[in-house]
Amino acid sequence: MTVSGHVRDGAARAVREAAALVLEAFGREDDPGWYKAPGALVTETDLAVDRLLRDRLGALDPAIGWLSEESADDPARLACERIWVVDPIDGTSAFAEGNPEFGVSVALVEHGRPVLAWFACPARDEFYEAARGNGAFRNGARLAVGERDVIAGGTVACRRGDAKRAWFREGMAGARLVPALSLACQLAAVAAGRIDGVLSRAPCKEWDTAAADLLIEEAGGRIEDATGAVPRYNKPEPLVPGMVAAGPGLLGPLRERLRNLRPPSVAAASPAPG
Structure with a gap:
C-alpha cells in the first residue's frame, strides 16, 4: 500500500x-x-x-x-x-x-x-x-550504521539500572556502556553510526522502538529480539521483548550476550546453611 x-x-x-x-x-x-x-x-x-x-x-x-x-x-x-x-x-x-x-x-x-x-x-x-x-x-x-563486528572496544547503550549493576557490567566486559536516558535517542545514535549498539534485557514499549526500528533498518542495521526476530507492532499488548540493535556485524554477538546475561540467583547469593 x-x-x-x-x-x-x-x-x-x-x-x-x-x-x-x-x-x-x-x-x-x-x-x-x-x-x-x-x-x-x-x-x-x-x-x-x-x-x-x-x-x-x-x-x-x-x-x-x-x-x-x-x-x-x-x-x-x-x-x-x-x-x-x-x-x-x-x-x-x-x-x-x-x-x-x-x-x-x-x-x-x-x-x-x-x-x-x-x-x-x-x-x-x-x-x-x-x-x-x-x-x-x-x-x-x-545515515549508515557502524561496521564493528566485535563487542570489545565498542560503545553499547543500555538501561540506566543495568549500567549500575556489577553483574551486568561483568557480562558486558569489553564494551563501554552508556546509560540510556532516552532509548529512542540511543537507537537513533546507532542509525547514525555514533554508537555501536543498544541492548535491553527488559521489555520495551512499541512506541520506544517503532520509529528507530525503521531508521536503523534503512541505515543498514537491524533491531532484533533474543530469538533473532524483528519486532512486530500493533499487538494487543504493545511490548517488544528484550532486544538488541546494531549493524549487521555486531547483531550476533549482542544477541548472544542478551541470551546469556543473567542476574545472580538469590540461592547463589545466599550462604549455604551451616
Missing part, C-alpha cells in the same frame, strides 16, 4: 511542530511533572504534544489507527491496517531535568512493520526521518 505524499509531508510538519513545542517548554521550572506509575514520569508538555500530534496526524487520514504512550489505548487500532505509533517525549525524565537527551518519536506502521519514521531531538537541533526503501537521514544527510 502506497503512502500518499499528503500523509508523509503532513506528518513531517506535525513532528516538527511538536518538536518546537517541546523545545519551547524545555528548561522551564513550572512543569516538573508527576509519576503516573513507578519510574514513569509525565509532564504537561507530554500531554500537550500528544494532543497536538493526535489532532494533526488524525486529520491526515482518519482510517489510520493510534497508539501513543500518553493516550488511553483503544482496541479498535487492532483492526487497522495502518497505525501511528507515537511517543510524545521519549526521555521525559531527561527533559524535566534539563538534559538534552529526549525527543519526539512518530512511526507509521503498516501490517505490523514501520514504513515511515521521524525522530526529532529538538535540544540538539536534530531531525531524523526514514521511509521504507528510501534510506534514513538526519538533517538531510544520509
